[in-house]
Amino acid sequence: MTLMVANFKPSQRAWLSVGAPILGLVLVIALGAAAVFVGFAQQQNRAFQQDSSRLVSNALNERGRALANTTLDYASWNDAYQHVTVRWDPTWIKNNYYSAVADGFVIFRKSQPSRYAWLSQSRQDQGSRLTLGLRRAAEALPNLTGLDAAPTAAGTVRHALTAIDDNLAIIAVAAIAPEDNAIRLEGRGDGGDYLASVKLLTPEDLAELGNTLSLGNLHFDTADAAPAGQELSLTLHDAAGVPIGVLRWNDQRPGDAALAAQLPPVVFGLLLVGALALILARALVMRHVASVSMGRAAADSSRLKSEFIATMTHELRTPLNAIIGYAELIKEEGEDRPEYAFAANDAGRILSASRQLRQLVDDTLDQTRIDAGHLKLVPTPLGVSELLTEMEDILTPLARANGDTLRVTVESAGMTLIGDHQRVRQCLLNVASNAIKFTRGGTVTVRARHAMRRGVPFVTFDISDTGIGITAEHAKHLFEPFAQADSTTHQTYGGVGLGLTIARKLARAMGGDIDFVSEPGQGSCFSVHLPVGREIAAGASACRMHERT
Secondary structure (H helix, E strand, O other): OHHHHHOOOHHHHHHHHHHHHHHHHHHHHHHHHHHHHHHHHHHHHHHHHHHHHHHHHHHHHHHHHHHHHHHHHHHEOHHHHHHHHHOOOHHHHHHHOOOOOOOEEEEEEOOOOOOEEEEOHHHHHHHHHHHHHHHHHHHOOOOHHHHHHOOOHHHHEEEEEEEEOOEEEEEEEEEOEOOOHHHHHHHOOOOOEEEEEEEEEOHHHHHHHHHHOOOOOOEEEOOOOOOOOOEEEEEEEOOOOOEEEEEEEEOOOHHHHHHHHHHHHHHHHHHHHHHOHHHHHHHHHHHHHHHHHHHHHHHHHHHHHHHHHHHHHHHHHHHHHHHHHHHHHHHHHHHHOHHHHHHHHHHHHHHHHHHHHHHHHHHHHHHHHHHHOOOOOOEEEEEHHHHHHHHHHHHHHHHHHOOOEEEEEEOOOOOEEEEEHHHHHHHHHHHHHHHHHOOOOOEEEEEEEEEEEOOEEEEEEEEEEOOOOOOHHHHOOOOOOOOOOOHHHHHHHOOOOOHHHHHHHHHHHOOOEEEEEEEOOOEEEEEEEEEOOOOOOOOOOOOEEEEEO
8 A cells, every 4th residue: 555655646645645535634624514514503493493483371371361361450450349239230340241352251150150241342352252261261260259358459369261152262360349459458358359350362363463563374273283394383271270271373494594505605615715725735734823822812802892882781870870869859859749759750760760770780889899809808807697687778778679588697796707787788688688679578687607618617697588499490590690580480579590600700700609408389598608817806606697578
């Protein structure tokens, strides 16, 4: 073989020694690129399936909430309670129970014939089929009679999906009751009146919804049959969890379309690279240098982006502070003058929203400072008892507003540590306020204690609560920026998912860390570990506990 190669012409030997390996490398790159593009296309297809299902679910849920709000307006009404439950007044009912939003109303009592039914002009042809279907679906709601005993008016209404006349329908049921919760809870019992409303989603309505969501051929099937080859489906359930049918829409497969559009230029480029492989061999080093330069440019771009965000957040704080200041002035003036009470209420809403926005700006600023490496720490001796007293003063109003009990405990009166006062307090407040936010009517405990970690003295702050807890799946992403447990977490508890992220970064910047244990439905315990930095000051052993509700 060596002799045969030696007999080749110099150009042939060059192809064998240099060209063949390079062409082989080009072939490997081509196969890898094909695998990457195919994988990316499949990923896009899966993302479309997930995103489109989430879009459809959210759209139905939003329409259900809108119908529930409309139904609650008609049900939680003093006049309605007087003319329906206290004294049946058919004339008043006929003149007041109609709607441009709902397709039909039914007033009924549990296990009794319907007392009143109304259908919109466009649904008159469906008559009793629609009202009977609405009545059956309403009575099938789990714990229907429990609506009367809800602690708030918002709890007296419930919405669900059902199928009526082979059409998808959204229903809402509310207890007809006085507007005052105390009167409602005192006077309600079995045998009360309920208002059920329905909104049919006809094929035309679903087609319009599909156009709004950019989903083709959105339609409803009552039979849970397998979808066609190019269709996606979402199984729908009623309030009791029983399947009622399937929503289907076209699977657009955007990844396949993108792959088909990009494949010709990619193939052409790979062939061109193969043809010019020998000529470009000498340029590989230059390309490597260029790629390193591009990487550095990308890093610089990321740093400049963080600096830009930090600058913009600074600029946002100035008008926000002005808005907050003027809102506080308007609120104070309105509270002093009864005739301007409405202005005080509006100013209060502006003030609350502005403060939330300012907190978001502050969190974003801290996040960008840390990511850009601009976080400055000023270590000073800190008394743990004094630090927790400050926290207690800040957290007590939050706990009271949530109906929580706040307990603060210090293991030793003389405990100290070295750290940046502002950042230590911010770290602890972020974790503690998070515990309060996810605890309703429970207990939040903050305890400071001595601890040894890897032979180094630490002060550990254990912040425990009896709130909703954290699942193992969500715990994996808990400290990621903007992480939320699910879509309902933000709707129920608010927040954008930066508090714990910033708290852990601050703790680690000061040589500490944060860990936690949690059980869903039982609560969580977060431990903030911060190094002492010097010998703990001697002091009498004492235990201080404050309890406020």
